[in-house]
Amino acid sequence: xNLLIKKGPALWRRAKKIIPGGSQLLSKRSEMxxxxxxxxxxxxxxxIEVWDLDGNKYEDFSLMGVGSCVLGYADPDVNRAVxxxxxxxxxxxxxxxxxxxxxxxxxxxxxxANMARFARTGGEAMSIAVRIARAYTGRDKIAFCxxxxxxxxxxxxxxxxxxxxxxxxxxxxxxAGVPRGLxxxxxPFHYNDIAALEKxxxxxxxxxxIVMETLRHTxxxxxxxxxxAQIAKKxxxxxxxDEISIGWRLNVGGAHLLYGVxxxxxxxxxxxxxxxxxxxxxxxxxxxxxxQKTFISSxxxxxxxxxxxxxxxxxxxxxxxxxxxxxxxxxxxxxxWKAVAxxxxxxxxxxxxxxLITFSFNPPAGGGKINQALKTLFIQEMLKRGxxxxxxxxxxxxxKENHVKSYLKAVDEVFGIIKRSIENKTTSNLLEGPIxxxxxxxxx
Amino acid sequence: xNLLIKKGPALWRRAKKIIPGGSQLLSKRSEMxxxxxxxxxxxxxxxIEVWDLDGNKYEDFSLMGVGSCVLGYADPDVNRAVxxxxxxxxxxxxxxxxxxxxxxxxxxxxxxANMARFARTGGEAMSIAVRIARAYTGRDKIAFCxxxxxxxxxxxxxxxxxxxxxxxxxxxxxxAGVPRGLxxxxxPFHYNDIAALEKxxxxxxxxxxIVMETLRHTxxxxxxxxxxAQIAKKxxxxxxxDEISIGWRLNVGGAHLLYGVxxxxxxxxxxxxxxxxxxxxxxxxxxxxxxQKTFISSxxxxxxxxxxxxxxxxxxxxxxxxxxxxxxxxxxxxxxWKAVAxxxxxxxxxxxxxxLITFSFNPPAGGGKINQALKTLFIQEMLKRGxxxxxxxxxxxxxKENHVKSYLKAVDEVFGIIKRSIENKTTSNLLEGPIxxxxxxxxx
Numbered sequence: 001x002n003l004l005i006k007k008g009p010a011l012w013r014r015a016k017k018i019i020p021g022g023s024q025l026l027s028k029r030s031e032m033x034x035x036x037x038x039x040x041x042x043x044x045x046x047x048i049e050v051w052d053l054d055g056n057k058y059e060d061f062s063l064m065g066v067g068s069c070v071l072g073y074a075d076p077d078v079n080r081a082v083x084x085x086x087x088x089x090x091x092x093x094x095x096x097x098x099x100x101x102x103x104x105x106x107x108x109x110x111x112x113a114n115m116a117r118f119a120r121t122g123g124e125a126m127s128i129a130v131r132i133a134r135a136y137t138g139r140d141k142i143a144f145c146x147x148x149x150x151x152x153x154x155x156x157x158x159x160x161x162x163x164x165x166x167x168x169x170x171x172x173x174x175x176a177g178v179p180r181g182l183x184x185x186x187x188p189f190h191y192n193d194i195a196a197l198e199k200x201x202x203x204x205x206x207x208x209x210i211v212m213e214t215l216r217h218t219x220x221x222x223x224x225x226x227x228x229a230q231i232a233k234k235x236x237x238x239x240x241x242d243e244i245s246i247g248w249r250l251n252v253g254g255a256h257l258l259y260g261v262x263x264x265x266x267x268x269x270x271x272x273x274x275x276x277x278x279x280x281x282x283x284x285x286x287x288x289x290x291x292q293k294t295f296i297s298s299x300x301x302x303x304x305x306x307x308x309x310x311x312x313x314x315x316x317x318x319x320x321x322x323x324x325x326x327x328x329x330x331x332x333x334x335x336x337w338k339a340v341a342x343x344x345x346x347x348x349x350x351x352x353x354x355x356l357i358t359f360s361f362n363p364p365a366g367g368g369k370i371n372q373a374l375k376t377l378f379i380q381e382m383l384k385r386g387x388x389x390x391x392x393x394x395x396x397x398x399x400k401e402n403h404v405k406s407y408l409k410a411v412d413e414v415f416g417i418i419k420r421s422i423e424n425k426t427t428s429n430l431l432e433g434p435i436x437x438x439x440x441x442x443x444x
Numbered sequence: 445x446n447l448l449i450k451k452g453p454a455l456w457r458r459a460k461k462i463i464p465g466g467s468q469l470l471s472k473r474s475e476m477x478x479x480x481x482x483x484x485x486x487x488x489x490x491x492i493e494v495w496d497l498d499g500n501k502y503e504d505f506s507l508m509g510v511g512s513c514v515l516g517y518a519d520p521d522v523n524r525a526v527x528x529x530x531x532x533x534x535x536x537x538x539x540x541x542x543x544x545x546x547x548x549x550x551x552x553x554x555x556x557a558n559m560a561r562f563a564r565t566g567g568e569a570m571s572i573a574v575r576i577a578r579a580y581t582g583r584d585k586i587a588f589c590x591x592x593x594x595x596x597x598x599x600x601x602x603x604x605x606x607x608x609x610x611x612x613x614x615x616x617x618x619x620a621g622v623p624r625g626l627x628x629x630x631x632p633f634h635y636n637d638i639a640a641l642e643k644x645x646x647x648x649x650x651x652x653x654i655v656m657e658t659l660r661h662t663x664x665x666x667x668x669x670x671x672x673a674q675i676a677k678k679x680x681x682x683x684x685x686d687e688i689s690i691g692w693r694l695n696v697g698g699a700h701l702l703y704g705v706x707x708x709x710x711x712x713x714x715x716x717x718x719x720x721x722x723x724x725x726x727x728x729x730x731x732x733x734x735x736q737k738t739f740i741s742s743x744x745x746x747x748x749x750x751x752x753x754x755x756x757x758x759x760x761x762x763x764x765x766x767x768x769x770x771x772x773x774x775x776x777x778x779x780x781w782k783a784v785a786x787x788x789x790x791x792x793x794x795x796x797x798x799x800l801i802t803f804s805f806n807p808p809a810g811g812g813k814i815n816q817a818l819k820t821l822f823i824q825e826m827l828k829r830g831x832x833x834x835x836x837x838x839x840x841x842x843x844k845e846n847h848v849k850s851y852l853k854a855v856d857e858v859f860g861i862i863k864r865s866i867e868n869k870t871t872s873n874l875l876e877g878p879i880x881x882x883x884x885x886x887x888x
Contacts, residue, residue, distance in 0.1 A: 011541055018547045020735035023539050024562050024745035041541040045533025053541065065535040066743045073533040083527045089489025089517040091509040091719030093832055095467050097485040097497065100455055103462045118468050120564045120721045121744040127595070135621030150740050151571070152596060153623075176738040177579030179597075181625030270743060275535030277564050277721050277744035291464040292886045294620040296594050299510045299714060300565040300721035301468035305749070388537050442736045 003384060007053035008040035015040075021443050026170070027066050029443060033390065034379045036433035045073035047398040050388060058383070061333075061399075061407050062390035067245055067356075070271040070326070071316060072398025078274045081312035082305055090304045098307035105314060106282050109253040112262035115288035117281045118301055122244040122269030123149030125279035128296055129265045130209060132283070133238035136290035139208025143187045143200045146213030148242050156182035164188045169216070171439040191218050194227045201235050211240045214247075214255040217351045217358060225261045232264075238287055239263040244270050244279075249326055249355035249395075252317045274313040278306035316397075323355065326395040329404060330354030333393055336408040343412070344419040358392040361418075369435070373427045374418055376436040381417055385410040447828060451497035452484035459484075465887050470614070471510050473887060477834065478823045480877035489517035491842040494832060502827070505777075505843075505851050506834035511689055511800075514715040514770070515760060516842025522718045525756035526749055535747045542751035549758060550726050553697040556706035559732035561725045562745055566688040566713030567593030569723035572740055573709045574653060576725070577682035580734035583652025587631045587644045590657030592686055600626035608632045613660070615883045635662050638671045645679050655684045658691075658699040661795045661802060669705045676708075682731055683707040688714050688723075693770055693799035693839075696761045718757040722750035760841075767799065770839040773848060774798030777837055780852040787856070788863040802836040805862075813879070817871045818862055820880040825861055829854040 012030050016022040023029050030038035039052035048060045050073070064070075071078060085098075103116035117132075119125040130153045134140055147169035148154045157164040158175040160183055165173045167190060187204065189196035191212075201207055210232045214225065232239035241263040243254040248271040251258055256266065264287045269279035281288075316322065334350045334357045341348045347362040361374045375391055382389035387410055393399075421427040437443075456474050460466040467473050474482035483496035492504045494517070508514070515522060529542075547560035561576075563569040574597045578584055591613035592598045601608040602619040604627055609617045611634060631648065633640035635656075645651055654676045658669065676683035685707040687698040692715040695702055700710065708731045713723035725732075760766065778794045778801045785792045791806040805818045819835055826833035831854055837843075865871040881887075 008538070011544055012539075015539075015544045015547075018544065018551060018559055019561060020559055020732050021740075024543070024741065025743055026739070026741045027743075028537070028539050028746055040539055042536045042538035043532065043541070045536035045538075050533075050536050050538060052538065060537050063537045065537060066746075068535055068743055068747075073536055074531060079530045082530050086523045086526050086530075087518060088487065089494075089719075091512055092486045092489035092494050092517055093472070093504050093507045093509060094452070094486035094489075094494060094496065095456075095459075095472050095484055097455055097487070099468070100459045100462065103459070107462060115462055115464055117463060121568065121742045123742045124565065124568045131596075131621040133621070134623065138620075140623040140625065150742060152575075155739060170739075173739045174737055176582075177575040177577070177734070178738070179578065179584040179626060179629055181584065181627070181629060182623060183625070185623055185625060275533075275747055276749065277747060279744075288464050290621070293618055294622070295470070295599060295614075295617045295884055296465075297468065297470045298565045298567045298594060299469055299471075299512055300723075302472055302510075303512075303719055303721060305720065440739055 003056050004054055005037060005039050005052065005056060008038070009036060011053065012040040016443065025066060026440060027063065029437070031437040031443060033436060034376060034383065034433060035436060037380060037383070047072045048396060048403060058386050058388045059403060059407065060388045061393050062388045063392065064394040064396045065275050067270045067394045069275045070248055070322065070396055071274045071313060072396045075274050077316050078309050078312040081308050082276060085304045085308040095302060096304040096307055098304055098311055102307045102310050105311070106280055110257065110266065110282055112284065113266065113282040114285040115283055117291060117296065118306065119279040119281070120277040120300055120306055122279050123151055125267045125269055125281050126242060127151045127153065129240050129267050129281045130211070131294055131296060132281070132288060132291045133209040133240060133265060135294040136238055136287050137208035137236065139206045140185050141187065141204055141207045142185060142209040142211060143189060143197055143207050144211040145189050145191055146216060146242060148211060152178045152182060153186060157186035157188050159183040173440050192221045192224045194224055197228060197231055201231055207235055207237050209240060210237045211242060213242045213245065216245060217356065220259065225256065225259050229261045229263070238265060240265045240267065243268050248272055248317060249323060250353060251323050252314065272313060273306055273309035276305055276309035278310045320397060322397045325397055326355035329399045330357040330393065330395045332401070332404050333357050336404065337411065340408060340412045340415050344415045346415050346419045355395045356392060357395065360391060370427070372435050372438055373431065377418055377421060377427055377430055378414055379436065380432060381414040382410060385413065447500050448498055449481060449483050449496065449500060453480060453482070455497065456484040460887060469510060470884060471507065473881070475881040475887060477880060478820060478827060478877060479880060481824060481827070491516045492840060492847060502830055502832045503847060503851065504832045505837050506832045507836065508838040508840045509719050511714045511838045513719045514692060514766065514840055515718045515757060516840045519718050521760050522753050522756040525752050526720060529748045529752040534749045539746060540748040540751060542748055542755055546751045546754050549755070550724055554701065554710065554726055556728065557710065557726040558729040559727055561735060561740065562750065563723040563725070564721040564744055564750055566723050567595055569711045569713055569725050570686060571595045571597065573684050573711050573725045574655070575738055575740060576727070576732060576735050577653040577684060577709060579738040580682055580731050581652035581680065583650045584629050585631070585648055585651045586629060586653040586655055587633060587641055587651050588655040589633050589635055590660060590686060592655060596622045596626060597630060601630035601632050603627040617884050636665045636668045638668055641672060641675055645675055651679055651681050653684060654681045655686060657686045657689065660689060661800065664703065669700065669703050673705050673707070682709060684709045684711065687712050692716055692761060693767060694797060695767050696758065716757060717750055717753035720749055720753035722754045764841060766841045769841055770799035773843045774801040774837065774839045776845070776848050777801050777839070780848065781855065784852060784856045784859050788859045790859050790863045799839045800836060801839065804835060814871070816882055817875065817879050821862055821865060821871055821874055822858055823880065824876060825858040826854060829857065
């Protein structure tokens with residue numbers, strides 16, 4: 001396939017002049033995929049198909065709206081509900097009844113929770129959860145694990161040590177503009193390192209909040225989640241599970257349900273509304289009631305599209321057993337990567353969970369830069385074959401067996417190219433542009 | 445008109461059990477209008493008409509989606525664009541080209557600005573602006589005036605003195621859950637009180653940010669806005685104009701354009717996308733570039749509905765000269781209130797600006813509680829006559845002369861009732877439920 005990709009990169013250059021960083025999301029920067037060559041913009045997306053500004057069509061075996069479109073793009077059932085909400089007026093001086101229905105469904109799915117609040121982005125929902133938790137305990141200090149967004153409470157960890165947030169998904173997050181008065185309020189611990197959390201709790205009697213992603217790419221070991229909950233209980237801290245990335249993928253609801261450990265608060269956003277802005281904070285009544293002691297209020301949190309899209313998405317996930325599908329397809333992709341890599345003698349590591357299936361290159365004479373070059377070559381060559389590709393696939397309900405079969409054929413070709421480029425030391429020669437960026441850095 | 449309003453109040457009681465505070469927005473609590481009797485929820489809204497859950501139809505002469513629906517509910521042009529965006533996929537792994545177009549239009553409308561970032565709610569957009577400003581100056585302290593939402597940077601003012609935020613629109617905002625490390629970072633000054641800002645600047649050499657609503661109900665006096673800008677320049681602080689409530693109403697863009705004073709950053713949300721979640725931070729390149737020094741990133745900020753709705757709304761505002769219409773209709777309402785009040789010998793005060801026209805009762809034997817009872821009686825009696833009413837009207841393009849004429853007839857009747865109730869001291873007898881709440885308080 002010989003693609004002409006011109007309009008997208010040109011618009012991206014224009015965007016970088018007028019939008020600092022080019023996009024509103026680090027993970028959507030073209031440089032994170034294929035600097036100079038990435039189509040960057042779309043004019044249509046349907047199922048797993050995406051059309052760029054030049055009219056090229058791709059299948060998305062990458063981030064699927066950075067994890068937000070779990071049913072596939074422009075899902076007909078969700079869109080039917082959203083368009084009806086638009087026709088009926090998505091906003092008024094009165095409230096939208098759908099938000100009460102959504103609160104009730106979320107609490108039914110998570111029987112430990114009795115109350116809900118809503119927002120429109122994951123980051124602000126996490127901020128609401130932290131505010132409620134701090135208001136409840138009257139203690140400001142937070143122990144946390146994982147990635148939780150751009151807000152002050154989280155980036156404050158890097159005020160004490162610029163590397164505190166490294167190892168929590170995005171390395172190098174700069175806390176510029178985070179007030180120094182927050183120094184010493186956020187303490188990181190790593191997943192499965194219960195001793196680290198115990199140490200934080202012992203050294204800081206006033207930890208009021210423990211925040212963690214239930215899981216991401218690492219399975220909990222030695223009852224890790226349960227032990228975190230026990231520590232939270234022991235020190236009287238509010239336990240918040242961030243389910244923004246993992247929720248709705250392993251099961252219809254929060255992943256914590258699978259581990260039999262209940263937090264005080266759980267936060268959802270991605271996937272729950274299939275790409276329409278929506279976020280939810282659910283929790284135990286006693287804790288959530290603290291939301292009434294403090295001021296948490298925003299006009300756009302009251303519009304109808306978010307709850308309507310969430311209701312339609314959740315109902316479809318239930319009816320179609322979507323998480324099972326994601327698991328099956330993800331497993332198929334992971335096994336396919338391994339089989340094709342073995343065939344070519346390419347050393348890769350595949351990690352789950354299946355709905356977020358991910359691989360990495362383990363080149364013999366390894367090193368981050370070579371890995372990053374191989375990643376770039378993979379994306380470049382997959383793009384030529386009609387795929388938006390990354391080292392992670394956020395599987396959607398729109399990914400079917402036949403798509404995977406064709407995708408793996410392309411991966412077979414590309415893994416062959418990559419293997420030969422390693423053997424012949426020609427990887428950089430094969431790259432038609434610069435190596436992809438990783439992590440947070442200034443974009444020019 | 446004899447209305448049966450049952451389903452809405454019943455759902456509101458259910459909501460308060462599962463959503464702390466009942467709604468996501470203080471200004472949408474039923475108790476802020478008519479405790480027990482407010483329809484609370486809608487099933488359809490079109491133009492200025494709103495249907496409640498019992499099928500009663502009202503005309504909205506109150507907050508019009510708390511200021512967000514400046515074209516009227518379910519505007520056909522905005523909805524056409526939004527529904528097409530849904531059909532074309534409102535989210536993908538690639539970016540939405542509409543956000544570049546929107547950035548360019550916003551900068552064209554505000555020639556002093558060269559860059560834009562987007563969010564989905566006003567509160568988070570203000571947080572982004574403050575983060576960028578702090579990152580730019582490297583100074584954490586903020587002097588501010590007016591109402592700016594629920595975030596820590598703002599509520600921190602009440603850590604020093606619980607009454608610091610009184611007089612800034614919402615009295616009694618509790619800073620519970622705001623980290624104490626932020627104490628002494630936010631300093632309030634009142635509108636038109638330039639001496640107060642000078643005093644803050646003199647006492648705190650490290651003020652890095654000055655935040656103000658360009659205007660709300662008070663006109664700037666003695667070049668107030670210009671003088672604030674001069675102080676910002678003198679002390680090297682970033683000047684942020686919060687245009688969330690006033691923007692797009694007096695002119696197509698920020699109200700500051702009318703006063704010939706340019707900030708470093710301006711923030712928009714309400715009105716710019718006619719009720720679909722959208723918010724923008726625009727600014728001078730030098731300052732906005734600091735967004736690249738810090739991490740500001742969120743997945744849902746990249747979906748297409750927000751920018752598409754904003755583009756359609758802004759284009760219609762331009763084409764139809766919407767701000768002129770809002771001004772004319774608002775003036776008509778304000779004059780109508782005065783005329784009807786005079787006819788009945790009722791003492792009221794009307795304040796502008798016309799697109800946010802507002803009145804208050806000045807009862808002879810005044811006092812807040814009596815005023816609040818009169819307000820409640822006004823809402824109760826207007827509701828019976830088919831109006832969602834408040835003491836403020838956020839005028840929309842869907843409010844036409846004939847609507848105002850009928851509305852003023854109803855006001856005439858109700859002002860008569862109110863005047864007689866004052867004379868006969870029967871106001872509380874006439875109330876069919878409790879007096880409306882004002883400001884922030886716990887809701888049960």
